Amino acid sequence: MSRNITLNINGAQHTVDVEDRMLLSDAIREKAGLTGTHVACEHGVCGACTILLDGEAVRSCLMFTVQAAGHEITTVEGIAPAPGELSVVQRAMQDNHGLQCGFCTPGIVTSLTAYLRDFPNASDDELKEALSGNLCRCTGYMGIINAARQAQKEIQGSAK
């Protein structure tokens, strides 16, 4: 069965024709053409495919596209405040060498963005724990953890 649904991604409407079984990650990549969302396991383990669904970090490989109709989706392409700029988290990732090959990166950026918004005062251990749902094979996590620390400081600073 396939049907026409409208996805709201990064503030734009995409009307797509999808089979009921099509994964949201595939629809975002192939139907909406937003290839920043990466697929690295399709088991819900690696976190590379993480998007924000109504602001919550979710794994797009664990959802069917049809379930996303009517919700607001934010992908890594929609995180920066404006084209050519970087968000606090994205800048912290660059400043701290939080990425090498970049394949896990979109999932890290989306996950951290949601986590630091909700838990700006998380402890260092909680920060690391929050990152445990995102696998990275290149960085050894050092750069990512340092990026999280920097972004957290900035977010705390701007809240004051």
Added chain:
Amino acid sequence: MSGQAAGRYVGQSIKRKEDPRLLTGQGRYVDDVQLPNMAHVAFVRSNIARGKITNLDISEALQVPGVIAIYTGDDLNPYIKEYWHTMGGPRPALDDPSGAHPPASVLAPGDVRFVGDPIAMVIAENRYVAEDAAEMVIVDIDVEEPIIGLDMAVAHPEMKVHHELNKNFSGIMPYMEVPPVDEMMASAPHVVTRRFKQARATNVPMEPRGIIVKHDRGANEITIWSATQNAHEVRSFCARLIGFPAQRIRAIAGDVGGGFGQKMMVSRDEAAMMIAGYLLGDRPIKWIEDRRESLIAANQAREEWVDVTMAVTPEGDIMGCRVNFLEDVGAYPPGAGGGAGMSAGMFPGPYKMPVVIPQGTSYFTNTCGKAPYRGPWMMETVAREQMMDHVAAEIGIDPIEFRRRNIIHQSDLPYTTCTTLVYDVVTPEETLDQAMEMLDLAKFRAEQEKARAEGRLLGLGVGVYIEPSAIAFGILSSDQANVRMDENGKVLVALSSGSHGHSIETTMPQVIAEHLGCDIDDIIIMQGDTASAPIGPGTGGSRTAVIVGGACQTAAGKLKAKILEIAAHTLEANVDDLEVNDSVVSVKGTPAKQLPFAQIAAMAYMMPEMLPEGMEMGLEVSARYKPAGSFTYSNATHVCTVEVDPKTGMVKILRYIVSEDCGQMINPMVVEGQIAGGVVQGIGGVLFEHMIYDKDGNPLATTFLDYLVPTAPEIPDIEYGHIQTMSNSLGGYKGMGEGGAIVSPPTVANAIHDAVKHLGVHPTDFPLGPSQIRDLLVHAGAAV
């Protein structure tokens, strides 16, 4: 001892140029390439480790709407013209006594030889349909007894994975009788023998393998997009494989999501895609591996045993070693697949060993093939560094003192090892000193003692090694940079490098900007497309900083020389009196007399009358660099402290210290990133990762829930110390891409050993997960 001062760019932690693209979802990985009319591939793979295919029925699958074609071994294998990788060279004869490559096939040739062996490929309108149809292909297999694990391969030399061959090994270094050494060993005061085992692991790039093949019959051209470390090899392998003119094949690697060696050589599945794409014609086909395939059928590594016998004097001077390297290369490694030969050469590492007699065998088994994984020869360091601790314990001296007694000093350089390697500029002793200073040994020993009194187990591990970086022989010998300044004074650089996360778009512009005198933002790098990239071996063997860096430095120098010549002519000055700052040439002491690069570039392309007599127009140079030696040696000492929970066997890493010497650092931030990545992969190989097979040959780790790669909470903050001694390669650079992964496993293992050795526990086998450690403690009667 420390090197040249950092330059304006070289030696600075410049933020990466590739990051804004990758952070905003604008990378271009192979799966992001969507071509019109593209079809999608799913493989049918064997669930049986070994057996004859008695029935292969594709008729029902062909009926699935949307299926375009289904190919089996009978369809594709006959198209194989030649099957070998440039790095490994042509195939030895089937009866060559010294080794073998697996027989050439891209899909199972009537029988299956490991679980994951590709049997058929389904090509369909989309991936969903291809997978549906793949499920409907009927395969009956007459199961035969497989060879699983080194135990069985060693015990049954008469069994063969490949019936086409007259042996079951891909490489062999036979036992050598050396009477003087054997006599020495027989009469040595102390002779210690151990067998160290590494557990099978796999590279696990976060981006699995993927390839698109497009055969344009009209133009008689093949274009391949591939997640590869080496686009040129994809092109030349494909040309040989199907006998297609190499100049009519273009291979493109865009962004590549990690590889760590796995994407260095074309694999069988990719070769199947090349033949299928060629046959199908006119419709591009795409295959993106899923994670299960990646875990069971992309290549694996590290299943190795090393037997070491070491003779020592009572004072702790190493007298000599016999070492036997046994490795499992699976069924279909690319080429011979083994690392034992290189391991043998590197075994002495940072120590003065009067003699090392190596032997080794690389066995075929009915498992996934072995391929390079970050430091493919690293079993030498894994064995040697654990052996140092075991021998020290046996003869009753401190393992750090034992190392110091045998380590190579500055006064020994240049030092020729008994395996004939010549170390010119290395600092093993200095990194050991620095690491110890960072640790504060006395303080740790006091803590350890106090903890022990409380029933807690703390341990300290040390690992020292020398890395043969910038491996430069055969196709790996050289790299090239083509540097073009355009008519606006901007710089376009085509490199033979291949990036899969190496920060090349940042580090190589640092080298060029430093030596050309331009702004780093005026430089753009092109790599990974055979239509524009100079010939080279891509990434591998920790080569980029040294060899590509050398090419960039030479090319920048050549270009600068031409720019200065033009400027000298126009400014009526001597070249020697000119200086370059921020893309402006000026006369020293007369800053008013100056010419910006943009103006010089305009002259070079558009104003022949402004050029010196006889000068060729344009501003484009190329340089190919080969380092003087076959290796550029770097070195490091790693130190790790752990706490072992005597109840659960859990290991917690408390501190991890790295002191390393990679010569002139181009970008310290990138250096530390490479170290961290390697260290954590190595930690994973000891504590978490195990690609385990049952006795029937079924892989038991087929998802990320079973194959455990380290995650953020398990990682301590890594502490870095740097010693910079200039190598004899251009720029003083030394490679360091693999070292982190090479020496971290024995360092962690030694720390665990140190925590439990007073209980009579002396671990030798990886993995050292909680259950293994708990078992060792129970066995020693030391469990609580």
